[in-house]
Amino acid sequence: MVMNTLTLTNRKHGFRAIRQGEPEWSHEQRRRAWESYHDAPNPDRITHLWRYTKPEHFLISNPGEAMLRDVPSRTGSTGIDTTLSSGYSAHGISRADLSVGIAVADEYSRAGLYVSDLHSAAADHRYPVQEHLGKLVGEPFGKFESANLALWNAGFFVFVPDNTVVREPIYLSHQPLDEVLLSRSLVVIGRNSEVTIIDDYGSDVARPCPLANSVMEIFTGDSSRLRYISLSRFNETTPSIFTQRIRADRNSHVLSVFGSFGGSVTKVNAGAVLAGPGAESLMYGLAFGDGRQHLDHHTLHHHVSGETHSDLHVKVVLKDNSDSAYTGLIRIEEKADNSQAYQENRNLLLNEGTRAESVPELEILTDQVSCTHGATVGPIDPEMVFYLKSRGYSNDEATRTVVTGFVEPTIRLLPDDLQDMFRGLVRRKLEGK
Amino acid sequence: MHDSDLLFSMRDVHVEVEGKEVVKGVSLDIRRGEKHAIMGPNGSGKSSLANALAGHPAYSITSGTALIAGRDLLQMDATERSLAGLFLAFQYPLAIPGVTVANFLRAAVKARSNGDESVIKDFRKTIKANFKLLEIDDSFATRYLNEGFSGGEKKRLEILQMLMLKPLVAILDETDSGLDIDALKVVSKGINYSASSDNSILLVTHYQRILDYVRPNYVHVMMDGRFVRSGGPELALQLESEGYDRIREETAAKVEV
Ligand SMILES: Nc1ncnc2c1ncn2[C@@H]1O[C@H](COP(=O)(O)OP(=O)(O)OP(=O)(O)O)[C@@H](O)[C@H]1O
Numbered sequence: 192m193v194m195n196t197l198t199l200t201n202r203k204h205g206f207r208a209i210r211q212g213e214p215e216w217s218h219e220q221r222r223r224a225w226e227s228y229h230d231a232p233n234p235d236r237i238t239h240l241w242r243y244t245k246p247e248h249f250l251i252s253n254p255g256e257a258m259l260r261d262v263p264s265r266t267g268s269t270g271i272d273t274t275l276s277s278g279y280s281a282h283g284i285s286r287a288d289l290s291v292g293i294a295v296a297d298e299y300s301r302a303g304l305y306v307s308d309l310h311s312a313a314a315d316h317r318y319p320v321q322e323h324l325g326k327l328v329g330e331p332f333g334k335f336e337s338a339n340l341a342l343w344n345a346g347f348f349v350f351v352p353d354n355t356v357v358r359e360p361i362y363l364s365h366q367p368l369d370e371v372l373l374s375r376s377l378v379v380i381g382r383n384s385e386v387t388i389i390d391d392y393g394s395d396v397a398r399p400c401p402l403a404n405s406v407m408e409i410f411t412g413d414s415s416r417l418r419y420i421s422l423s424r425f426n427e428t429t430p431s432i433f434t435q436r437i438r439a440d441r442n443s444h445v446l447s448v449f450g451s452f453g454g455s456v457t458k459v460n461a462g463a464v465l466a467g468p469g470a471e472s473l474m475y476g477l478a479f480g481d482g483r484q485h486l487d488h489h490t491l492h493h494h495v496s497g498e499t500h501s502d503l504h505v506k507v508v509l510k511d512n513s514d515s516a517y518t519g520l521i522r523i524e525e526k527a528d529n530s531q532a533y534q535e536n537r538n539l540l541l542n543e544g545t546r547a548e549s550v551p552e553l554e555i556l557t558d559q560v561s562c563t564h565g566a567t568v569g570p571i572d573p574e575m576v577f578y579l580k581s582r583g584y585s586n587d588e589a590t591r592t593v594v595t596g597f598v599e600p601t602i603r604l605l606p607d608d609l610q611d612m613f614r615g616l617v618r619r620k621l622e623g624k
Numbered sequence: 625m626h627d628s629d630l631l632f633s634m635r636d637v638h639v640e641v642e643g644k645e646v647v648k649g650v651s652l653d654i655r656r657g658e659k660h661a662i663m664g665p666n667g668s669g670k671s672s673l674a675n676a677l678a679g680h681p682a683y684s685i686t687s688g689t690a691l692i693a694g695r696d697l698l699q700m701d702a703t704e705r706s707l708a709g710l711f712l713a714f715q716y717p718l719a720i721p722g723v724t725v726a727n728f729l730r731a732a733v734k735a736r737s738n739g740d741e742s743v744i745k746d747f748r749k750t751i752k753a754n755f756k757l758l759e760i761d762d763s764f765a766t767r768y769l770n771e772g773f774s775g776g777e778k779k780r781l782e783i784l785q786m787l788m789l790k791p792l793v794a795i796l797d798e799t800d801s802g803l804d805i806d807a808l809k810v811v812s813k814g815i816n817y818s819a820s821s822d823n824s825i826l827l828v829t830h831y832q833r834i835l836d837y838v839r840p841n842y843v844h845v846m847m848d849g850r851f852v853r854s855g856g857p858e859l860a861l862q863l864e865s866e867g868y869d870r871i872r873e874e875t876a877a878k879v880e881v
């Protein structure tokens with residue numbers, strides 16, 4: 192395969208083929224998205240999604256640079272050696288230069304589980320990439336999602352065939368290099384199938400990266416079960432924007448969790464569209480800010496179909512000089528009768544100098560629903576700290592215990608096998624610095 | 625020279641809360657193996673005194689001295705007071721969501737183990753035995769501390785903590801309030817089990833009833849921030865039949881003189 196990389200300028204009409212190895216439709220999609228990014232003004236700070244964060248953080252200063260990459264050969268030295276650790280069904284590593292490493296357990300390969308980088312999958316017509324890519328998070332979504340669609344230089348494709356139970360999690364690691372990471376991933380799950388995906392942005396060994404703009408789209412088949420965990424743990428100098436949508440079809444069951452621990456400015460937009468009757472989405476979020484971190488989380492539960500159920504708990508802990516904004520939208524469409532939606536956001540402030548806002552947003556276009564929401568913002572309770580100290584806890588231990596207790600009920604809602612990972616992430620954040 | 629049998633000693637302790645003096649000079653000596661009871665009308669300052677001694681930041685001791693086993697209590701923060709052997713069973717125990725009873729106590733026991741591994745190793749055994757003694761269901765080990773507990777369950781949990789932490793001086797603030805008749809017996813059993821010739825107990829109560837089970841050596845009556853009368857167990861019986869009015873009148877008369 193010949194991989195020619197053509198030059199590209201920062202002008203709208205300068206967009207030409209980026210990677211000739213890509214199929215025509217993908218090239219065309221990139222071109223249109225590029226125009227859309229280029230034409231769109233910066234988001235208006237008045238629109239609710241941008242009230243709390245400056246769009247300028249996410250502008251790509253030199254888009255050409257983000258695209259000027261040779262696609263490394265899969266077998267050559269830039270392919271990443273990947274070994275499958277026990278307890279996982281598949282393991283993927285993806286970097287901003289389109290280098291990848293993929294390992295899939297034989298058992299699941301034989302069953303038809305397919306995990307690859309998005310770039311290869313787009314060129315492989317055996318898989319339904321074209322009909323799904325950009326359909327949930329595409330051009331109409333917003334300026335930065337368009338940028339991602341035009342310029343993605345990393346990311347995965349996961350395909351789970353019908354009637355396939357993947358017991359162990361698939362672990363996807365998006366590793367930053369010293370350049371802009373534009374990761375786009377797509378997951379398509381067949382009917383009656385089950386899968387768990389851990390989607391790790393930044394990973395443990397987070398290197399400073401000037402900007403991360405990531406997108407994940409997931410389509411679930413009828414009666415499927417998805418557990419999806421995204422982790423944001425970029426280096427503390429990295430601004431990151433992450434948009435994630437899951438479409439839950441008839442009778443499907445979705446448990447999604449986001450954990451925001453790293454980054455300088457971290458903007459997350461996580462949502463599920465309940466598209467078929469009987470669909471259920473449980474969404475849990477944990478965010479922990481320290482230093483000068485700025486967190487901006489938006490969640491969406493969009494009840495398009497009736498007879499759907501959503502539940503959402505987001506906990507935010509802030510220390511040092513960090514701050515957080517949370518907006519949570521529940522939208523229930525006119526015809527979505529007999530839907531149930533629950534939403535709760537709690538914020539714990541460990542010291543003065545932290546700030547949190549919580550804004551529930553309800554757009555409910557039918558009467559036949561039940562919808563509850565609640566939000567709290569408050570400092571750590573000095574009575575609790577005293578109670579613990581009166582039993583011999585040191586001040587720090589008491590504070591740590593109260594924080595652990597604050598997040599623990601949410602952690603216990605997670606699948607058993609993932610709870611300790613989240614406890615560890617919280618502990619590290621508590622002990623850090 | 626310090627009398628090594630004197631576990632607790634305070635002199636002329638004054639306590640302020642929200643800028644108001646609520647304890648107006650109290651003194652008390654408690655020796656090894658002794659049990660003392662404090663009785664007194666609502667709002668007389670009993671809990672304020674207890675909280676101030678435990679190091680609650682809202683209650684400040686504005687003057688006076690307090691020693692635990694000869695060490696200056698007032699130089700210590702709440703943590704150090706606990707590690708020095710002071711324990712307060714709260715009148716209104718707080719819920720700590722997300723922290724299980726077992727994890728909470730394991731850390732508290734560890735904090736005073738001085739690196740003695742066996743204490744931690746025996747933790748499960750000890751807590752199980754104490755659950756049994758206090759007739760607490762084992763399932764409480766994994767419940768969040770005091771969250772959704774009934775009034776009586778919270779009181780039992782306070783005594784469980786005392787049994788696990790083995791304090792030198794335990795102040796039990798109305799641990800008997802809100803207990804049904806059977807629970808009162810169980811809790812009293814727990815208190816008596818922990819009481820030995822090496823430690824001491826200061827019981828704050830409104831009722832004679834618990835004193836039938838946990839027999840105090842001394843009873844002190846607190847009114848308006850002062851100890852106005854001290855005596856033996858018979859004082860509690862007298863209060864039970866006569867109420868506080870007579871003591872109040874006598875005290876008022878004394879003040880006028
Ligand atoms: N945290 C507080 N803030 C304001 N006032 C307080 C506080 N704690 C106690 N007080 C006041 O101090 C006084 C003594 O209260 P305290 O709780 O010590 O009484 P008590 O003897 O324990 O009463 P009870 O028998 O009802 O438990 C009361 O007037 C009470 O209102």
Ligand SMILES: [Mg+2]
Binds near residue numbers: 671715798
């Ligand atoms: Mg009281």
